[in-house]
Amino acid sequence: MQAELIITNARVLTMDPNRPRAEAIALGGGRILAVGSRQRVEAIAGPNCQVIDADGRTVLPGFVESHLHLVLGGAELTHLQVGGLYGFDALHRAFADFSAKNRDAPLLMAQGAGYAMLDHPMTRADLDAMVPDRPIAMAAADHHTVWANTAALRAAGILHGLVCPHGHEVVMGPDGLATGELREFEAFAPVVALGGEARLNLGIATGEEPTPWPSDAEMAIDRAKVAAGLRHCAMHGITSMVNMDGNRFTLDLLDGLRRQGLLTARVKVPFHYKPHMELSALDRAEAMSRDYNDDWLQSGFVKLFMDGVIDSRTAYMLNDYPGMSGHRAEPLFAPARFAEIAVEADRRGLQIAVHAIGDGAVRNTIDGYEAAARANGLRDMRHRIEHIELIDQADVPRLGALGIVASLQPPHAPGTMDFALLPTMEVIGATRWADAYLCRSLVEQGAKVAFASDWPVTDVSVLRGLGASQTRPPYSGGVDERLGLMESLHAYTAGGAWAAHREAVTGSLSVGLAADVVMLTGDVEAVAPESIAELGVALTICGGQITYSC
């Protein structure tokens, strides 16, 4: 086959151990046709071949974003962004501006709030003082807490409380009314629904399908939001993504975008297994995996939440939270229950990805994977643990031994990128800092690592994430947990593809794999880790099609 597009004069980092470096690459028919010297690649140029002179810039495999929430991220691009704002006045001004620009919005929704934004725990009274007469709400950057004003609570019908599943809570005040703090997805779903985004929230909240099934017009509205998310990711060089919430509806939206020619990345979407479900629910996971299983859209895995997050003290810990005798939160799945689910999912050939943040949740998850390996034999399942913000040292070598993937988010380590050290490090407590946000320690003890942003929890920028992974500070008592440039790049490309069982499709620049390529605006090896984020993405190609160029 003749090449349709050639990139020459590049610093190609292939992530293929057989040929780590090259100066040119040829693409055709959606595939990589040649990788090597300029002469060799130019020799297969077709008659109308587009030739791009990279002028010494870095060319890499398209980035694999291993943990994100595409649908939520896309929808939130139009919300108010309050990340980095502190104090009542700054927030008040932001909401006032946003309110003036969005006169008809049924809900003014903000994203990116910090738990220590005000000098006291946020209540609906604080938000009422900013906007008294319209429903407003604000989500924490971690997306596990929403604060709403009285108008929003009333409109959502939860001012007087709401019965929620275990782990989800409409926090009530001494006056018998909701305080405005809504913990976890099912508690804040009614408020989010006010903004017309209930359908898009189902994948993370209940994992159920929308009922009634959306009309064509509603599907079109939702598709537009997902398309905006895809465009945003293409801008950051992302060509593959593992969505970490989902249902069949999510795949159907993406399939619709594919028919419109707007699917600019390969997306995996899980079946979201909730604590109340019977094992037979895995039939639905299998059906999704059967119906969506090609190079672009795929399911094939089950997502579970084992716990919440540190800042709201819903992460399940092995020890009490500092200063809170008896409180270490609870796992969302009891150990025996999770083991039963893991054994059955594994038996059915479904990969498992578990959100586990506290060291107790991480241990429960590993124990369940171990039970699956005992029951079904240790096969190449690549079960994953998402986040691992705290881990007991005794559990660290178990990941490698059991073939478990550590799906980590370099931007999340407090004090590294956008998340401040406080309150998180204080909630963890100094005695546990040495075991917080491990990365190099996991790698050195045999864990396979995939990197991600958890967008929209943090900025989806892979370049900023690369900087974070190489510059994160050591915590008192701990060791240096940074990874070097090549290891970090690997975790954003080949490592992520492997963790998603996609290494035969993408993740490295090897002949025969999909033509998923990113070119940066400079030479990534020539810039200091502190300055990597100043580089940009010049060109993104997915399946041979240019999905972004600047």
Ligand SMILES: [Zn+2]
């Ligand atoms: Zn997530």
